Each structure stands twice: as C-alpha cells, then as structure tokens.
Amino acid sequence: MYPHERSLVEEMQEKPFVLIGVNSDPLERARKAVAENGLNWRSFQNQPEGAEKQISDDWKVSGWPTIVVLDADFRIRYRGHSGDEATAVAKELVAALTKQAAGE
Amino acid sequence: MKRLLSLVPLALLAVPLAAPLVAQEGAAPPSEAATKAQARFQELTAKADEAYQAWMAEVQEMARQAEEAGEELSAFPDPPYADFIPDFLAAADDCAGTPEEADFLIWVVEHSWGSDPAAQEGLRTAIDRLAAGHLADPKMEAVARMLPQLRFVLGQEQTRALAAKLERATPSVKVKAWAVYARLEPVLKDGDPSSPAYQKARREIMALLDQADDEWLNRMIRDEILVREEFAIGKKAPDIEGVDLDGKAFRLSDYQGKIIFLDFWGDW
Numbered sequence: 001m002y003p004h005e006r007s008l009v010e011e012m013q014e015k016p017f018v019l020i021g022v023n024s025d026p027l028e029r030a031r032k033a034v035a036e037n038g039l040n041w042r043s044f045q046n047q048p049e050g051a052e053k054q055i056s057d058d059w060k061v062s063g064w065p066t067i068v069v070l071d072a073d074f075r076i077r078y079r080g081h082s083g084d085e086a087t088a089v090a091k092e093l094v095a096a097l098t099k100q101a102a103g104e
Numbered sequence: 105m106k107r108l109l110s111l112v113p114l115a116l117l118a119v120p121l122a123a124p125l126v127a128q129e130g131a132a133p134p135s136e137a138a139t140k141a142q143a144r145f146q147e148l149t150a151k152a153d154e155a156y157q158a159w160m161a162e163v164q165e166m167a168r169q170a171e172e173a174g175e176e177l178s179a180f181p182d183p184p185y186a187d188f189i190p191d192f193l194a195a196a197d198d199c200a201g202t203p204e205e206a207d208f209l210i211w212v213v214e215h216s217w218g219s220d221p222a223a224q225e226g227l228r229t230a231i232d233r234l235a236a237g238h239l240a241d242p243k244m245e246a247v248a249r250m251l252p253q254l255r256f257v258l259g260q261e262q263t264r265a266l267a268a269k270l271e272r273a274t275p276s277v278k279v280k281a282w283a284v285y286a287r288l289e290p291v292l293k294d295g296d297p298s299s300p301a302y303q304k305a306r307r308e309i310m311a312l313l314d315q316a317d318d319e320w321l322n323r324m325i326r327d328e329i330l331v332r333e334e335f336a337i338g339k340k341a342p343d344i345e346g347v348d349l350d351g352k353a354f355r356l357s358d359y360q361g362k363i364i365f366l367d368f369w370g371d372w
Contacts, residue, residue: 020359025371043348044344048347065368067365068368070364072360072363073340074341074360078337079331
C-alpha cells in the first residue's frame with residue numbers, strides 16, 4: 001500500500017485533495033514506518049495514550065485497511081477496503097470539484 | 105503472513121464448535137449403541153485433530169522459513185481434514201437415524217472447507233442427510249452458524265432452502281436467528297434502508313437478535329447493517345478530533361472543502 005498512497009499524495013499535491021490516515025500502531029512503530037518509508041501524509045493516532053476510545057470504533061471499522069472517501073461537503077462517497085476503488089472515486093470527485101471551481 | 109492469518113482461523117473455528125457435540129447426555133442412560141457411536145466419534149475426532157496438529161506444525165515451520173527468507177508465504181497445503189470425511193460418513197451410516205448420526209455429519213460439514221471436490225461432495229451428502237433427519241436437533245446450531253459461508257459451496261438457492269427448513273423446524277432461538285438472517289441477508293445488505301421491505305427485515309432480525317443473544321451474530325449485524333446505515337454513501341461523516349503522530353491536535357473537519365481520502369492503516 002505505501003507506494004500507492006505515497007504516489008497518490010504526490011500526484012494530487014496541487015489539487016483539492018488530502019489523504020489523512022488513522023494509524024492503529026503503537027506510536028513508536030508508526031513513527032518508524034513513516035521515517036523508513038518516507039510516508040507523506042498526516043495521521044491521527046487511533047487511540048492516543050490516555051484516550052478512552054478508538055477512532056476506528058466510532059467509525060465502526062472492523063477490517064483493516066478501511067478507506068472512507070468524503071466529498072467537499074463531508075459526505076461519504078466511498079467506504080470499503082480497496083485502495084484502487086477508493087482512488088478512482090476520489091479522483092472523480094476531485095475532477096468534478098476542479099471543473100466546478102473553474103466554471104464559477 | 106497476512107494470507108496465512110486470514111485463512112487459518114476458518115479451520116480453527118471448527119474445533120471449539122465441535123467440542124460440545126460429544127457431551128450431549130440426556131436423563132436416560134445412553135443405549136449401548138449410542139455409547140459405541142460416541143466412542144467412535146471421540147476416536148475419529150482425536151485422529152483428525154492429531155493430523156491437524158501435525159499440519160499446523162508444518163505450516164508454522166513453512167511460515168517461519170519464509171519469514172527468515174524475507175518472503176511472504178503464498179501457498180500452503182490444505183488442512184488434512186478431507187482425508188477423514190469418508191470415515192465420518194461411514195460412521196454416520198452405521199448409526200443412521202440416531203442422534204449420534206448428526207454428530208458425524210456435522211463434523212463433516214464443519215471440516216469440508218476448501219476446493220477439494222471430494223470434500224465438497226462430502227459436505228453436500230452431510231447437509232442432505234442432516235436436512236432429512238436432524239433439522240430439529242439443537243446441535244444444528246453449528247450448521248446454522250455456517251449458513252453465511254455455506255452458500256459459497258452449496259450455492260445461493262440450496263443454502264436458502266436449508267435455512268428455510270431450519271427456520272420452520274428448530275426449537276432453538278439461536279438456530280432460528282441464524283436461519284432468518286440467511287433469509288433476510290440480501291434485503292439487509294442491498295436493500296434501500298428507507299424502503300418498507302428493509303425496515304420490516306430490520307425489525308424482524310433485531311427482535312430475534314435480542315432473544316438469541318448471540319455474540320457472533322450481533323457482531324455481524326453490527327458490522328454489516330448498522331455500518332451500512334450510519335456510513336452509507338451520501339451520509340454526513342462524523343468529525344474526528346484527535347492528535348497526529350507528533351502529538352499535535354487537529355480535526356478532520358480542518359480539511360473540509362477538499363476531497364478527503366481517510367485511510368485506516370497500520371504497519372503490518
């Protein structure tokens with residue numbers, strides 16, 4: 001997954017797009033993964049020290065990875081486990097949003 | 105390792121389910137034939153478990169070697185259960201028509217996973233015989249729990265027919281809940297949540313869930329149905345208030361206005 005996500009972030013850098021992670025690892029391991037793989041997106045800690053709840057519980061995530069794509073109005077446009085499908089949905093939304101902005 | 109972990113639990117799952125089957129003792133002392141059949145069941149399951157342990161050790165060794173070589177284990181042999189299916193079916197023949205027959209047949213259903221045609225044939229035989237003579241047996245809970253997976257082997261239509269028979273015949277509310285779920289699953293999974301058909305199906309399964317108090321079924325319903333309703337396409341997403349990997353606080357809604365690709369990830 002890392003190369004796919006990394007290049008997606010690079011490719012979409014200038015676009016109205018953001019990749020945000022929710023990371024389930026112990027903090028040290030997550031930081032090591034970021035450093036060693038040059039991961040270029042911001043992540044929430046799924047359950048930071050002292051937190052009572054996991055973000056993934058609030059979002060009813062039971063299988064990892066899970067990807068949720070939100071449109072500009074914060075509405076869900078994709079939820080599932082396929083990076084390719086999520087990417088296709090996100091790119092379509094970005095294209096529509098860009099077109100709309102250009103038309104205004 | 106990922107693939108190994110996702111496949112092995114299916115095989116493991118059968119072991120705890122099989123355990124209570126042997127300990128079904130009624131008030132009356134078991135007949136000599138029943139005692140004999142129970143002893144044979146013990147003997148056969150012990151042999152099969154032994155073969156399983158050997159297989160498990162082999163797979164773990166393969167996984168260890170692959171990990172040492174820095175590779176991912178991509179293929180490993182099927183669990184050895186298929187070899188025992190003929191023995192179990194033969195034992196079922198010898199006690200046909202008795203409650204013990206169900207023990208042998210249920211074992212076959214629980215252990216004939218995989219693409220092996222002989223195993224699939226054994227599974228069909230066992231299902232047919234259970235449907236013919238043991239539908240009301242509370243032990244059928246083991247089969248009812250497998251309905252969601254059985255359709256991949258038996259096909260949609262046959263699985264639904266089996267579920268309908270179980271629903272009518274069973275005195276067990278757990279069996280009924282699983283059977284009803286098998287019937288309603290298509291509506292619950294693909295139906296429009298605002299449609300009357302969906303609402304009706306939802307009410308029916310939720311009422312049964314309360315009665316059945318089955319942790320596994322609860323979880324499936326929660327995962328599949330409630331997630332679908334709360335996180336359906338077009339629904340507004342909840343905000344996230346949290347901290348990033350540097351400990352800095354932020355919210356998901358800080359990014360509202362952009363297309364957000366929210367990725368629940370881990371370094372596996």
